[in-house]
Amino acid sequence: MVENSKNKNLRLGIIFMIISTLGFSFMQIFVKLTAGKYTLMQQVFMRNFVMLIICAIYILVRGSSFLGEKKNRKLLLMRSTFGYMGVIFNFYAINNMVVADAGILQRTSPIFVVLIACFLFKEKFTLERFLTLTFSFIGAIFVVRPQFNSRLLPAMVGMSSALSSAIAYMCVSKIGKSEKTETIIFVFSLFSTICSFPFIFNNLNIPDLTSIIYLILIGIASAVGQFGLTISYQYANASDVSIFNYLGIVFVVILGKLILNESVSIYSLIGISLIFSMSLMSYLLNTKKNREKKA
Numbered sequence: 001m002v003e004n005s006k007n008k009n010l011r012l013g014i015i016f017m018i019i020s021t022l023g024f025s026f027m028q029i030f031v032k033l034t035a036g037k038y039t040l041m042q043q044v045f046m047r048n049f050v051m052l053i054i055c056a057i058y059i060l061v062r063g064s065s066f067l068g069e070k071k072n073r074k075l076l077l078m079r080s081t082f083g084y085m086g087v088i089f090n091f092y093a094i095n096n097m098v099v100a101d102a103g104i105l106q107r108t109s110p111i112f113v114v115l116i117a118c119f120l121f122k123e124k125f126t127l128e129r130f131l132t133l134t135f136s137f138i139g140a141i142f143v144v145r146p147q148f149n150s151r152l153l154p155a156m157v158g159m160s161s162a163l164s165s166a167i168a169y170m171c172v173s174k175i176g177k178s179e180k181t182e183t184i185i186f187v188f189s190l191f192s193t194i195c196s197f198p199f200i201f202n203n204l205n206i207p208d209l210t211s212i213i214y215l216i217l218i219g220i221a222s223a224v225g226q227f228g229l230t231i232s233y234q235y236a237n238a239s240d241v242s243i244f245n246y247l248g249i250v251f252v253v254i255l256g257k258l259i260l261n262e263s264v265s266i267y268s269l270i271g272i273s274l275i276f277s278m279s280l281m282s283y284l285l286n287t288k289k290n291r292e293k294k295a
Contacts, residue, residue: 013236020228025251041199050219079171089161105158112166139274
């Protein structure tokens with residue numbers, strides 16, 4: 001019975017991680033569509049302000065806590081701090097690089113997640129996880145074929161985004177089910193909104209209707225990503241489900257084709273095949289291990 005519950009939790013963790021990556025992929029596209037029209041901090045503010053409103057309404061409806069339990073405050077603050085840094089770094093990379101290049105840099109966060117999970121939080125690190133992560137990253141490179149001939153700073157900032165996000169993800173994983181999903185996201189959104197508010201008046205422009213819609217959609221897509229991510233890490237270990245974050249590369253390529261008219265090459269198809277294969281292998285290995293323990 002316990003093992004069946006573990007398998008169910010793993011499946012749910014994977015499903016919500018995929019939903020999360022889809023949400024964040026849409027967010028990247030909308031950020032790119034507003035690049036050059038608004039400053040970095042205006043984009044960051046709108047992302048978090050819209051999420052704050054969504055979470056506040058959800059909490060009022062459900063009657064959940066706004067700030068969470070006292071014992072979790074330090075982890076919530078740590079998660080919010082590194083999550084906020086990750087958003088700023090990621091948006092900077094998207095605004096100053098090809099969106100696919102920024103995407104692959106952000107998708108290196110699962111590598112950091114596994115390393116942090118193993119060395120700081122003592123989660124078990126297996127050869128299968130290492131190989132799965134490695135080949136998934138290779139697949140991501142095939143998909144994007146990044147041309148790192150732009151300035152070095154955006155690329156380094158993009159990597160910093162992955163590291164910051166990985167630390168934030170691990171904080172969410174450690175908080176686990178002791179806090180409601182909406183509470184974790186509300187604290188993060190409140191922290192980020194307050195921190196970014198003083199900077200939104202620099203070069204403030206009156207947005208047109210299309211831009212307003214894009215800015216709001218940044219927040220909505222981010223909310224989908226954050227809810228999916230937080231729920232995923234509450235159901236399963238970070239190192240078990242973080243591999244599926246690489247599917248975001250596939251989503252960005254598809255959305256880039258549909259919305260930005262980016263073409264998909266044979267290399268992209270090879271990379272997509274690698275990513276899906278490694279994601280499926282990760283799932284099957286974990287399911288098999290749970291069944292063997294049950295037997």
